[in-house]
Amino acid sequence: MQNSEPQKIYLKDYCQPSYWIVKTDLNFDIQDTYVDVSSKLQLRKNHTVNNDRLFLHGGELELLGVALDGQHLDETAYHCDKEGLTLSGLANEHLLEITTRIYPAKNTSLEGLYQSRLMLCTQCEAEGFRNITYYxxxxxxMSEFSVRIEADKQTxxxxxxxxxxxxxxxLEAGRHFVSWHDPHLKPCYLFALVAGRLSYVDDLFTTNSGRxxxxxxxxxxKDLDKCQYALDSLKNAMAWDERVYGREYDLDIYMIVAVDDFNMGAMENKGLNIFNTSCVLAKKETTTDAEFQRVEAVVAHEYFHNWSGNRxxxxDWFQLSLKEGFTVFRxxxxxxxxxxxxxxxVEDVSLLRSLQFAEDGGPMAHAVQPDSFIEISNFYTLTIYEKGAEIVRMIYNLLGAEKFRLGSDLYFSRHDGQAVTIEDFVAVMSEVSGRDFTQFMRWYKQAATxxxxxxxxxxxxxxxxxxNFKQSCRVTAECEYKKPFLIPVDISLLGEAGKLALNVDGLTNTESEDNTKLMLEIDQAEQTIVFNDVCEQPVPSLLRGFSAPVKLSFAYSEDDLLRIMAHEDDGFCRWDATQQFLLQEINAIRATFKAGNKPSLNPRLLExxxxLLADQDQDLSLLALMLTLPNEKYLAELDTQVDVDAIHQARSWLELELAKALQPEFLACYQRLNELAHEPYSADAQGVANRSLKNKALHYLALDGSTLGLSLAEEQFHAASNMTDELAAFRAIVHCMEVDNTTRRERALVSFYEKWKDEALVVNHWFSVQASVAAASTLDDVKALFKHEAxxxxxxxxxxxxxxVFCNANTWCFHAKNGEAYRFLADEILRLNKANPQIASRLLTPLTQWRRYDGVRQALMKEQLERIQAEPSLSKDVFEVVSKTLADK
Structure with missing residues (x-):
């Protein structure tokens, strides 16, 4: 472990800087192996802070010179160390000039200015700009930025x-320059620069005002043919934001750059978004339906940041969910x-339950507005993004669409050009609605689910x-006693023939004329709601639309769940009832195996x-989700002590038995939908739905290794005209480890790679499919793939x-009793600790849950965590996660 532990940063210690940077002029002189950066900073004293000292953050920089008001400063006039540059005795206004040299090709952390294949590019959020210049x-x-870039015109x-x-x-010697100006004030984390050999595709959008x-x-x-879908998605997002939020784009040009080496998904830099290639490139031959949807969502997300994040x-970074939670909701x-x-x-809630709830239940649990951190990069979490979005959704549902729009309009107009807090956002919602959000703020302040x-x-x-409602929340580091949350519970009561009218003294549904649903507000530790004039014993449909991010416990019987599926018009609740039915069945199978007996299929589940398979009138994408068993990660989240083997055994048995028992039904479903395969590909909702259900049926047909199922998969694999169908068939073949399938499996692996070896994003699927095989040999296969040319x-x-994928998605293999996978992951974390601390830190997640496993696995995981902690030059990123993990009780 490092000699001096990194220090925590606390929200309570926030104070403004002693100086503001009013204008920032940057000049980048790009040479073959280095870049010289000259900055001119117009400083203005912040008179609310009684301090004439200026501290500028610094990182991996070579300082070439410092000048103040045109006068060169020698080294005695300032202090420079690995943390930054300090000047003292300053007056009210100054022009500070700093020249630094940086080496992008050596920057493997991908923070600041770095090299990715044919280009130089930046990633400055959260604290990457300090690796470019002192600032x-x-x-x-927030400063007004002007930028001049010069470089060799050929490279x-x-x-x-x-x-x-x-x-x-x-310029002379085959060089050229371009200068840029951003008229909108911005913090340096929104700065972007790209220089390299790139081509482009253009499109045009006309705003509501006619610009x-x-x-x-x-x-x-090589990627020019994969651009149009992202551009169409961008135009759809721009039109939607004008229509729904009244927000119009504010520059003459909107640029996106696709980058192959990127720690995150994308970055909303003002007017110049930098995207991971996986979040922007798309065409049907190389991109799955899920990836088309991801491209559409991420393009929209970064565009929406233009107002909710940029303007x-x-x-401060404790307010990160102010921009991310709000924008994820949008x-x-x-x-x-x-x-x-x-x-x-359903997809959003599945992510929340499987991963964010686990985050809330582990040592890295933190409030949506945390009170402290060591490394801000560790707080780009599902809690900040997804739970933060759920909190905004609750505000939206409590206020209704009209008042929420009034609140967002006021928020944008009042705070345009400002750096503000979560409290500022909630305050405008309170102002337009007249609601008191004091108790509601606990969603932001208190950690855990x-x-x-x-x-x-x-x-x-x-x-x-x-x-009768009882709420509780586990103890976490920021506070031992959790005060009651305000929990919105959208509810219906279902009788034998359908929904019942709701009559609760003092409560009415003010947002709808529908008297069969009601939004309850549970704001006490224990609270009873009495419904009047109820003519029969009902079944409650609770948390309709997943109205609050909570763990719900209600003793539903099979009959109750079947009633919800039959009569509830809320699609989420129908899906959730199916999942609850499956959970009860998996738990029963686990108990049967534990007792030493052989389980049998529940005839009501078969029915x-x-x-479901016979119902052709409902949303086929939803049907595919209803036919999907809860994954092992979610099942583990429900265990007090995770029984890896029992979960895997029960879930695998149930899935296989369903496949065998319903083979004729799955075959009929597959054949019906496969007839549509000759139609032109479309990434619209209907096309996605058809392929989603068809490939779910194929999954079940190939599950038992039958000749029929694998032959269908192989036929689809070779005939597919889109990556969704090809990858689904490829996965079905590769995941079948039956001896009789060995030749077909090896043939598919070679064929897929040879066909797509020049498409990096498709090759990533090739890696993932192999990493997710539930077989004892998978870890050895993963290690071997490290040596692969791709x-x-x-x-x-x-x-x-x-x-x-291996460590997070293949839970049974990762948690093999010999602990070899734990050592493998620890080796990777230690290797990446210096090269890319952000990625090293994120890879640690599976080990952070070590206390939830049996004694043998606990000991093996703890051993690797302690080995990581003992590393003498541990990065702040990794140190924070591993130290909190080992200290957590």
Whole structure:
């Protein structure tokens, strides 16, 4: 472990800087092996802070010179160390000039300015700008940026930065320059620069006010045919934001650059978005339906940031969910409008329950507005993004669409050009609605997932139905006692023939004329709601639309769940009832195996699946989700102590037995939908739905290794005209480890790679499919793939596809009792600790849950965590996660 532990940063210690940077002029002189960066900073004293000292953050920089008001300073006039540059005794205003030299090709952390294949590019969020020049690298310092870039014209014909282009020209020795100006104030984390050999595709968008905005997507030549879908998605997002939020784009050009080496998904840099190639390139031959949807969502997300993140930004990084939670909510609503609203909701809740709830239950649990951190990169989490979005969704549902729009309008107008807080956002919602959000703010301040236990009683004589709600939340580091949350519970009561009218004293549904649903507000530790005039014993449909991010407990019987599936019009609740039915069945199978007996299929489950497969009138994408068993990660989240082998055994047995028992039904479904394969490909909701259900049927047909199922998979594999169908068939073949399938399996692996070896994103699928095989040999296969010609051990996409998938998605293999996978992951974390601390830290996640496993696995995981902690030069990123993990009780 390092000698001096990194220090925590606390929200309570926030104070403004002693100086503001009013204007920032940057000059980048790009040479073959280095870049010289000259900055001119117009400083202005912040008179609210009584301090004449200026501290500028610094990183991996070579300082070449410092000048103040035109006078060169020698080394005695300032202090420079690995943390930054300090000047003292300053007056009210100054022009500070700093020249640094940086080496992009050596920057493997991918923070600041670095090299990715044919280009130089930047990633400055959260604290990457300090690796470019000395600066006040904090989000509350908003400055007007002007940028000049010069480089060799042959190696860097494209020179980009934020804002509008001002000037370009030729220089001596085959060099050229381009200058850019961004008229909108921004913090340095939104700065962007790209220089390299790139081609582009153009499009045009006309705003509501009649302005024409040039849309330009930059890619490598080989990817020019994968641009149009992202541009169409961008135009849809721009039109949607004008229609739904009244937000119009504010520059003359909107640029996107596709980058192969990128730690995250994309970055909303003002006017120049930098995207991971996986989130922007798309065509049917190389891109799955899920990836088309991801491209649409991420393009929209980064565009929506132009207002919720750029024009109004964060005061400090404790407010990160101010921009991310709000924008995730916005992009989720956009995606719901573009496709199936129900399917989008189910997918979002599945992610929340499987991964975010686990985050809330582990040592890295933190509030949506955390009170401290060591390394901000560790807080780009599902809690900040997904749970933060759920909190915004609750505000939206409590206020209704009209008042929420009034609140967002006020938020954008009041705080345009400012760096603000979560409290500022909630305050405008309170102002327009008249609601007191004091208790609601606990969603932002208190960590962990609330648990809501519900019990019911029916009084036939009084015709009343009572629901008793008890809420609790586990102890976490930021506070031992959790005060009650305000939990919105959208509810219906279902009788034998359908929904019942709701009559609760003092409560009415003010947002709808529908008297069969009601939004309850549970704001006490224990609370009873009494429904009047209830003519029969009902079944409660709770958390309709997943109205609050809580763990719900209610003793539903099979009959109750079947009633919800039959009569509830909320698609989420119908899906959730199916999942609850399957969970009960898996738990029963586990108990049977544990007792030493052989389980048998529940005939009511067979009847349910048969009826689902026969229903051609509902959303087929939702049907595919209803036919999908809860994954092992979610099942583990429900265990107090995770029984890896029992979960895998029970789930695998049930899935296989369903496949065998319902083979005729799955075959009929597959054949019916496969007849549509000759129709032109479309990524619209109906096309996605057809392929989704068809490939779910194929999965079941090939599951038992039967000649029929594997022959169908092989036929589809070779005949597919789109990556969705090809990859589904490829996965079905490769995941079947039956001896009789060995030749077919090996043939498919060779064929897929040879066909797609020049498409990096498709090859990532090739890695992921192999990493997710549930077989004892998979770890050895993963290690062997490290030596494959297509694998790059420093590329984040490759690491996520191979190491990330194996350790996070293949839970049974990762948690093999010999602990070899734990050692494998620890080796990778230690290797990446210096090369790319962000990726190293994120890969640690599976080990953070070590206390939830049996004693043998606990000991093996703890051994590797302690080995990581003992590393003498541990990065802040890894140190924070491993130290919290070992200290957690």
């Amino acid at each position: 006040l690298d904090r989000p509350d310092v 860097c014909p494209v020179l980009l930065s934020n804002g509008n282009e001002l000037e370009r020209g030729e 024409d905005v040039l849309l330009r997507l930059f890619v490598e030549d 109004v930004t964060c005061r 992009d989720a609503e956009f995606s719901a409008d573009m496709g199936s609203r129900t399917v989008k909701r 609330p648990e809501l236990s519900v019990s019911a009683s029916y009084d036939e004589q009084q015709r009343t139905y009572s629901l 349910l699946y048969t009826s 694998f790059d051990s420093l590329n984040p996409n490759k690491l996520r596809s191979l190491v990330g």
